[in-house]
Amino acid sequence: MPQPPSYADFLFPGGAAKALVLSMDDGPVQDRRLVGLLGRYGIRGTFHLNSGRLGRPDHIDPEEVASLYAGHEVSTHSVSHPYLDSLSRTEIAAEVGDDRAALSRLLGRDVRGHAYPFGARNATVIGVLRALGIAYGRTADQTRDFRLPADPLAWDPSCHHSAAAGLVEAFFARPDDTLALFFIYGHSWELDAGEPTNSWAYMEDLLRRLGGRDDLWYTTAIEVADYLDAIHAVRPAPTGDGLYNPS
Numbered sequence: 057m058p059q060p061p062s063y064a065d066f067l068f069p070g071g072a073a074k075a076l077v078l079s080m081d082d083g084p085v086q087d088r089r090l091v092g093l094l095g096r097y098g099i100r101g102t103f104h105l106n107s108g109r110l111g112r113p114d115h116i117d118p119e120e121v122a123s124l125y126a127g128h129e130v131s132t133h134s135v136s137h138p139y140l141d142s143l144s145r146t147e148i149a150a151e152v153g154d155d156r157a158a159l160s161r162l163l164g165r166d167v168r169g170h171a172y173p174f175g176a177r178n179a180t181v182i183g184v185l186r187a188l189g190i191a192y193g194r195t196a197d198q199t200r201d202f203r204l205p206a207d208p209l210a211w212d213p214s215c216h217h218s219a220a221a222g223l224v225e226a227f228f229a230r231p232d233d234t235l236a237l238f239f240i241y242g243h244s245w246e247l248d249a250g251e252p253t254n255s256w257a258y259m260e261d262l263l264r265r266l267g268g269r270d271d272l273w274y275t276t277a278i279e280v281a282d283y284l285d286a287i288h289a290v291r292p293a294p295t296g297d298g299l300y301n302p303s
Contacts, residue, residue: 063204063235066287068273073232074202075273076266077102077280079194079213079241081133081171083109083116086244091124093260097267101125102277104133104171104194107158114245121162129276131169132156132190139176148184156188169278170194171241182209192281194241202227202236208281217242218253221262232271237280 068075076099080090083105094101103125110118121130134140134151135158143151152170159167168191172181175196185193192208198215200223205211215223220240230236247256266272 063287064233066235068235068275068283070273072271072273073235074227074230074271075235075237075275075280077237077239077275077277078217079104079171079239079277081173081241081243082106082137082245083121083133084114084243084245085116086247087116088124089256090244090247090259091128093256093263094128097263098274099263099267100128100274100276102129102131102169104131104169105155105159106133106135106137106173107155107162108135109137118162121159122164129169129278130159130163130167131171131277132159132167133171134173137173139174140172140181141176141178145180145184148181149188152185152190153188156190168192169281172196177210182207185209191285192277194239194277196241202230202238204235204237204284208284211239211277213239213241215240217246217259217262218251221253221258221265224262224265238266239277 067073078099079102081104083103087103109115116124132152132155135155136151138151140148140151156167170185170190170192171194177193177195182193186209192211194211194213197212199212200215202214217240227236227238246254247259249255252258
């Protein structure tokens with residue numbers, strides 16, 4: 057029997073070995089400024105929104121979701137931002153499913169990803185998301201490395217944005233023959249703090265360092281999830297001697 061391929065047999069689209077995902081939560085008004093910075097440096101974002109909070113004074117308006125996030129990914133973050141691991145299966149399904157439906161209507165296309173509010177999840181939460189057909193669920197547990205997820209519904213990011221600057225050089229130093237994903241998460245509202253690693257100046261410098269490279273796939277979480285699914289679906293044909301030869 058031919059063996060299924062491993063990630064070592066593949067590169068990302070465009071022949072890149074490295075990919076970058078910037079995953080930001082909540083949909084605050086500060087996303088407007090962040091989207092502008094991403095465009096300046098050629099970086100795409102994944103934005104996880106709470107549909108029940110849209111239109112509040114400190115959140116973006118529902119009418120601007122499609123235009124503001126054009127070219128980026130919009131993903132679920134639940135309707136009201138509860139601890140999902142404290143809810144019943146029915147309540148979890150309503151929080152995520154209703155959020156998905158509302159965001160999909162605003163965008164005119166299906167929304168398929170999720171970020172767990174407060175990073176809270178358990179086996180029940182993950183099972184409900186799987187039953188709903190959610191493609192991935194991002195946690196808030198930092199790996200401090202560039203691994204690909206073993207289970208996309210329990211997807212640990214590399215780090216919070218405040219720690220990302222310290223990992224940039226290690227990311228660039230990764231060999232170009234194995235897949236590496238720099239998965240940064242955070243919140244644009246945090247950048248108003250004006251702290252050394254949590255400010256708009258810090259974020260712009262981080263994006264400047266990461267942007268404009270030919271050896272990076274600037275992508276979104278759902279695109280990575282779909283690409284990994286495609287790799288898993290590959291079924292190599294046997295060679296003449298019945299062995300799989302990836303070359």
